[in-house]
Amino acid sequence: METTTITGLVATTPRHLVTAEGLPITSFRLASSNRRFDRAKMEWVDGETNWFTVISYRTLAVNTAMSVSKGDRIIVSGELLIRDWDNGTTTGTSIEVSASTIGHDLAWGNSNFTRTTHKADTE
Amino acid sequence: METTTITGLVATTPRHLVTAEGLPITSFRLASSNRRFDRAKMEWVDGETNWFTVISYRTLAVNTAMSVSKGDRIIVSGELLIRDWDNGTTTGTSIEVSASTIGHDLAWGNSNFTRTTHKADTE
Amino acid sequence: METTTITGLVATTPRHLVTAEGLPITSFRLASSNRRFDRAKMEWVDGETNWFTVISYRTLAVNTAMSVSKGDRIIVSGELLIRDWDNGTTTGTSIEVSASTIGHDLAWGNSNFTRTTHKADTE
Amino acid sequence: METTTITGLVATTPRHLVTAEGLPITSFRLASSNRRFDRAKMEWVDGETNWFTVISYRTLAVNTAMSVSKGDRIIVSGELLIRDWDNGTTTGTSIEVSASTIGHDLAWGNSNFTRTTHKADTE
Numbered sequence: 001m002e003t004t005t006i007t008g009l010v011a012t013t014p015r016h017l018v019t020a021e022g023l024p025i026t027s028f029r030l031a032s033s034n035r036r037f038d039r040a041k042m043e044w045v046d047g048e049t050n051w052f053t054v055i056s057y058r059t060l061a062v063n064t065a066m067s068v069s070k071g072d073r074i075i076v077s078g079e080l081l082i083r084d085w086d087n088g089t090t091t092g093t094s095i096e097v098s099a100s101t102i103g104h105d106l107a108w109g110n111s112n113f114t115r116t117t118h119k120a121d122t123e
Numbered sequence: 124m125e126t127t128t129i130t131g132l133v134a135t136t137p138r139h140l141v142t143a144e145g146l147p148i149t150s151f152r153l154a155s156s157n158r159r160f161d162r163a164k165m166e167w168v169d170g171e172t173n174w175f176t177v178i179s180y181r182t183l184a185v186n187t188a189m190s191v192s193k194g195d196r197i198i199v200s201g202e203l204l205i206r207d208w209d210n211g212t213t214t215g216t217s218i219e220v221s222a223s224t225i226g227h228d229l230a231w232g233n234s235n236f237t238r239t240t241h242k243a244d245t246e
Numbered sequence: 247m248e249t250t251t252i253t254g255l256v257a258t259t260p261r262h263l264v265t266a267e268g269l270p271i272t273s274f275r276l277a278s279s280n281r282r283f284d285r286a287k288m289e290w291v292d293g294e295t296n297w298f299t300v301i302s303y304r305t306l307a308v309n310t311a312m313s314v315s316k317g318d319r320i321i322v323s324g325e326l327l328i329r330d331w332d333n334g335t336t337t338g339t340s341i342e343v344s345a346s347t348i349g350h351d352l353a354w355g356n357s358n359f360t361r362t363t364h365k366a367d368t369e
Numbered sequence: 370m371e372t373t374t375i376t377g378l379v380a381t382t383p384r385h386l387v388t389a390e391g392l393p394i395t396s397f398r399l400a401s402s403n404r405r406f407d408r409a410k411m412e413w414v415d416g417e418t419n420w421f422t423v424i425s426y427r428t429l430a431v432n433t434a435m436s437v438s439k440g441d442r443i444i445v446s447g448e449l450l451i452r453d454w455d456n457g458t459t460t461g462t463s464i465e466v467s468a469s470t471i472g473h474d475l476a477w478g479n480s481n482f483t484r485t486t487h488k489a490d491t492e
Binding site for chain 3: 374376428429432433435436437438440441442443444446469470471472473474475476477478479480481482483484485486
């Protein structure tokens with residue numbers, strides 16, 4: 001599994017839905033443009049923006065829908081999924097993160113936490 | 124650098140101080156006992172608890188002191204530092220995480236975010 | 247920085263070149279299709295293939311060109327760069343890994359190591 | 370799971386054994402002393418040495434025993450296990466990495482790869 005941890009800006013209002021089978025899903029676009037170490041130049045540079053679609057399920061999806069807004073700075077940890085798509089008219093590649101955990105990044109602000117569950121949906 | 128991402132329970136009330144040079148520091152003990160994949164048995168098992176000392180500086184330290192309480196479930200990402208110590212009477216090894224980011228884990232509850240800064244203390 | 251560690255199959259013969267400024271670069275396509283934990287289904291499934299372009303510089307590039315062949319199973323650790331491109335005719339997204347380290351994956355075979363340098367090109 | 374990727378020097382000759390149940394195990398001590406970003410000083414410094422015990426099983430253990438020697442520079446990716454021990458006389462803490470993958474670090478030398486298996490021992 002390609003797990004990765006990303007910090008960045010929530011670029012779209014999180015979309016929340018519940019499937020016909022009752023599975024809660026919340027997704028949003030994340031823009032990450034941290035400084036990075038350019039190995040060609042061997043120096044730190046301002047990074048270009050990496051764009052991700054973050055997808056969460058179950059309890060994490062419900063809490064994310066209630067807590068996360070466009071403009072928030074967050075941390076996401078999860079698994080990278082690179083999907084090529086073709087909708088008939090155009091094709092493209094989307095880079096998704098299937099989130100195991102999401103949180104507000106306290107390097108950028110404060111947050112109040114209200115615990116709601118005694119056991120997360122874990123594997 | 125050994126960077127790692129850890130989710131767990133804040134086990135001690137975060138301690139906050141400002142050094143003589145004006146550097147804010149917040150630290151606390153983190154207990155992580157997620158399920159893990161046991162490669163000897165080739166199966167998922169309940170993990171033993173891994174204990175870490177999390178240390179944060181500057182803006183992250185100030186916000187963490189204001190936002191994080193004992194009992195909170197958090198995500199930390201940062202660099203692993205394994206320090207052997209000897210205080211004259213006993214010796215031991217502490218496992219520290221020098222945090223680049225900390226957040227409340229939304230798999231376990233809700234949080235309200237108030238952004239306070241337009242630029243984090245980054246490298 | 248979004249650093250990630252990926253294991254997979256070298257899908258193309260590594261290309262090696264030296265720029266006009268004398269910078270060695272080696273690149274190849276990497277296919278990663280490990281089993282992954284599907285959070286929607288809450289179960290392990292065979293993963294679809296994630297495709298990456300791996301780019302290395304300097305000493306790592308020279309050694310990779312000499313040691314890595316199409317068909318090898320490797321580990322790569324480095325920084326994720328998501329680049330949108332437009333060559334006039336078509337557009338696309340490439341997912342690059344700027345490698346800090348590459349090695350043959352000993353879960354899949356044996357390797358003999360010959361050390362050539364006393365100091366890697368590090369930051 | 371706390372997964373981490375570490376590069377470093379193999380500090381002890383790998384020990385290989387097969388348990389009574391037929392499980393191959395290879396272990397060795399790894400010293401990692403890469404440069405690190407000191408967040409207190411906000412600058413890159415030479416790191417102190419982090420010491421790990423690397424443990425591998427099955428095919429990875431067999432190939433590691435055949436391929437890895439004291440003095441080699443390697444990459445390890447796997448899961449962090451912090452174990453407190455007490456042997457009656459003294460106590461201590463060992464930091465183990467349960468390896469999912471090990472490879473020679475091509476930033477430090479060359480390696481020849483001979484593939485021996487068509488399917489790794491994966492979860």
